[in-house]
Amino acid sequence: MDEASTITHQVPPGPSVEGETFIHRIPPETLLHIFTFCLPNSDSESITLDDDAEVEDFIMTTAPYNISRVCRPWREFIISSASLWDEFALSLSNPSPRTLDHTKFILSLHIQRSQDLPISLSIKLSGTFDADVTRDIASRVALHQGRWRKIQLLFKRDPSTPVKGFLGFSLVDNDGNPVQEIETSDESLPLSHVASFTRNEWWWATPMDPVS
Helix, strand or coil, X not given: CCHHHHHHXXXXXXXXXXXXCXXXXXXXXXXXXXXXXXXXXXXXXXXXXXXXXXXXXXXXXXXXXXXXXXXXXXHHHHHHCHHHCCEEEEEEECCCHHHHXXXXXXXXXXXXXXXXXXXXXXXXXXXXXXXXXXXXXXXXXXXXXXXXXXXXXXEEXXXXXXXXXXXXXXXXXXXXXXXXXXXXXXXXXXXCCEEEECCCEEEEECCCCCCC
């Protein structure tokens, strides 16, 4: 059963009453098609957000978040439509602790609401930020590595920033057992996915082949 059919059962249409607006009579598969076109394209990865206000504006004006605020039926539809959540891209410069907390929350939403679909994630942090945050973000991503389609993480700290913690995380297998540690405190390289990393900069990405 395809996703649109599943959604039809999850979110039954409201009662048909005289005067019901056309927008509420659109078939679920058509709504899904329309909303998919509203999602950000890959160009959004090049947009770097510099402050809390820009991040808030991005969330308020970007699909699928903004569409979910239109009405309750659409919110239920958006939340249950896994294919609207299987991609996430965000680039932040000098993010505040509040912005980083918001980023982790949105990341978790995408991972959860995309259900079992393969996921594509791109998170880029630059400037001044707590290095411990990189471990938290990457660990959340690593827990779902069996679903990876395309993963890009770029953590580039200002060299003048005092080092607190390190940039890195543990990879785990499908049973949750750690299989590898990546740290900038030593120079032990991960598998073959690291393009480059130094004391203040760390870049890691998966191959672009879809998961099987």
